[in-house]
Amino acid sequence: MNNRMCRGRVVVVTGAGRGIGRAHALAFADAGATVVVNDVGVALDGASTGEGPAADVVAEITERGGTAWASTHDVADFTAAAELVDETVSRFGGLDVLVNNAGVVRDRMLVNLGEDEWDTVMRVHLKGHFATVRHAGAYWRAEAKAGRTRDARVINTSSGAGLLGSVGQANYSAAKAGIAGLTVVAAAELGHYGVTVNAIAPAARTRMTEEVFADMMARPDGGFDAMAPENVSPLVVWLGSRESADVTGRVFEVEGGKVSVAQSWRHGPEIDKGGRWHPAELGPVVADLLAKAPDPEPVYGVSR
Structure with missing residues (x-):
């Protein structure tokens, strides 16, 4: 087994000061990578904590004989995301792996959800992924065009x-x-430049999920802790390695010792009239289609 499968690779991990991101950063360092530990260092509600979790993780990596650099760039800021990529390339001579992990939660029932709570979550998660992928992708395109794919x-x-x-x-x-949608589009577009793009859907105990998994703590006998963040990282390290070159556009679910490939939206049963439908005709048509299609998976939180 290759325990140094990312030797020589430069890896950026966002939201790497705690939880799953920290586990990723440590695992990549153990696999031989140079790691950029990115974390703005705020509480779940966005308030400043005065802490430096990114620097703390860098210290851990350094103590273990690895190489790392702490970044506090706000990845949801378009300019700051570009600076993160540029400074990584400047410091370490390149960028090989981008792990987008940074996130926040503002949980509330839909009818009580505030506009700011919607915008904050969209900004950190969705824009934070877009901004880093966009700037890293532009770097990789330039490298490919220069003959350095x-x-x-x-x-x-x-x-x-x-x-x-x-x-x-x-x-x-x-x-x-x-x-998930961004992932499949980025995989299709960036594949021209030697880039694979995948996603994970992890289940683990973090600051964002500690209430959900409060009763799933480590076994008192020291046995396997299925909700430990460290369980997610081996798949991420493998996806970041050269061994995963033929895997792209996929979403993997990972929890404890379980790994699965998620089934995306697919074209299902169809009926083609060959002309325009009248609304009154469509009741039995839809009923027939639904009868032929598999039932959807239930939404989390709904009785099964």
Whole structure:
């Protein structure tokens, strides 16, 4: 087994000061990568904490013999995202892997959801993914045109909420669904420049999910902790390695020791009249189509 499968690769991990992002950063460093640990260092509500989690993770990596740099760029700021990419390339001579992990939550039932709560979640999750992918993609395109095509990777972070929906998380679910859509488009466009783009939908205990998984703590006997963030990172490291070159445009669900490939929207049963339908005709047509199609997976939070 290759324990240094990312040796020599330069990796940016956003939201890497805590939780899953921290686990990714440490795992990439252990796999031989140079890691840019990006985290703005704020609380879940967006307030400044005065902490420096990115620097703390860099210190951990350095103590373990690795190489890392702390970045506090706001990835949802278009200019700051460009600076993150530019400074990474300037410091380390290139960029090979972008892991988009930064996120926030503003959970509320839809009829009580405020505009600012919608905008904040969209900004950090969806725009934060777009801005970094856009600027990293432009760098990789320029490299390819100059005859220096890099074996590059993007790993985005969607969610089960984005794939199936989650009650009380309309903003988060919409943003994470958008990330899944962004992933498949970016895979199609950036593949011309030697870049693969995939996404994960992880389930793990973090600041954002600690209430949900409060009763799923580590076993007192020291056994396997299925909700530990570190369980997610091995797949992300593999996706960031050169071994994953033929995998792109996919969304993987990962929880504990389980890994699965999510089934995306697909063309289903159809009926073609060969002309325009009259509204009165469509009742039995829709009933027939639904009878032939599989039932959708239930939304999280809805009784099954």
